[in-house]
Every structure is written in structure tokens, then in C-alpha cells.
Amino acid sequence: MQRHIGLVYGGARVGLMGRLADAVLSAGGHVTGVIPEALVAKEVAHTTLSDLRVVASMHARKSLMADLSQGFIALPGGWGTLEEFFEVLTWGQLGLHQKPCGLLNVQGYFDRLLSFIDHGIEERFVRHENRSMVLVSRDVNELLNLFDGYVPPHIDKWIDAQET
Numbered sequence: 001m002q003r004h005i006g007l008v009y010g011g012a013r014v015g016l017m018g019r020l021a022d023a024v025l026s027a028g029g030h031v032t033g034v035i036p037e038a039l040v041a042k043e044v045a046h047t048t049l050s051d052l053r054v055v056a057s058m059h060a061r062k063s064l065m066a067d068l069s070q071g072f073i074a075l076p077g078g079w080g081t082l083e084e085f086f087e088v089l090t091w092g093q094l095g096l097h098q099k100p101c102g103l104l105n106v107q108g109y110f111d112r113l114l115s116f117i118d119h120g121i122e123e124r125f126v127r128h129e130n131r132s133m134v135l136v137s138r139d140v141n142e143l144l145n146l147f148d149g150y151v152p153p154h155i156d157k158w159i160d161a162q163e164t
Contacts, residue, residue, distance in 0.1 A: 006030040010065070011035030013045065031051070032050065032053065035055070035061065098152045102146065132153050
């Protein structure tokens with residue numbers, strides 16, 4: 001099924017995301033990469049993208065990627081993937097955007113992370129209402145369907161004095 005959506009990502013030609021970018025380009029899709037100058041200098045930039053934007057820093061990279069994106073999907077990955085996912089999730093919690101955030105849970109990769117999130121809710125470090133902000137599926141089409149129907153939770157007050 002073709003959905004005619006573009007890809008915005010970190011702009012590297014290496015790793016899982018580099019392969020995803022190649023697949024999107026091969027299928028005729030539009031790919032925007034956002035990469036800091038330091039990584040261009042290390043010759044990891046994907047130079048055949050539809051649109052490659054070079055920025056000064058990792059902070060500028062994340063900000064521009066967030067501005068260009070209509071939603072955020074994390075694929076299995078390491079520290080950077082987790083950091084970026086939780087940053088945009090936090091921005092959503094704070095009301096800085098109302099875009100969907102999802103995990104493509106390939107072969108159960110994120111199962112333990114999801115258990116940890118649920119533990120955070122049980123321990124009252126994460127509000128139960130905010131759990132719905134993390135969309136999850138093992139199937140990309142199902143995850144995109146969840147994105148289509150996403151409605152951010154409405155919470156009048158982020159935190160009360162009694163909750164601290």
C-alpha cells in the first residue's frame with residue numbers, strides 16, 4: 001500500500017535509516033535529510049537525497065527535523081533513537097506539538113521499554129493519560145493507521161503541587 005508520505009530523518013547514508021532512505025528513494029518517494037556539519041565532514045552524509053539540509057549542530061538538527069515532520073516513528077535503535085524519541089514525546093506532553101509519536105516494535109524490540117514506561121506510570125512518574133501518546137505496532141501499516149486517527153490527550157494542567 002502506498003501512502004505518498006515523505007521521510008524526514010538524520011541524513012546519514014549508513015545504518016538502518018540510511019537503508020530506509022534508499023528504499024524510499026527507490027520507490028520514488030521524497031526524502032529529506034538533516035545532518036550537522038560535523039557528520040558531513042566525517043563523510044557519512046547521504047548525498048543523493050531529494051533534499052539534504054546541513055545544519056550547525058545536533059540541537060539544530062533535531063529542531064529542524066521536528067519542524068519538518070508531521071509525526072515521529074522510532075525504529076529499533078540505540079541511544080540516539082531513544083533520546084530523540086523521548087524528546088519529541090516530552091515536547092508533546094508539554095503541549096509544544098500535537099503530532100503522533102510511535103514505536104515500530106519489530107520482533108518485540110521495544111517490549112521491555114514499554115514495560116518500563118508502564119512501570120513509570122505505576123510509580124506515578126508518568127501520567128496515565130499520557131500513555132496514549134505512545135503509539136505502538138509491529139506492523140508499519142497498522143502504525144500509520146494509528147497515526148491517522150491520533151488525538152492527543154487533553155490534560156488541563158500538566159502537574160499539580162499535590163502531585164510533586
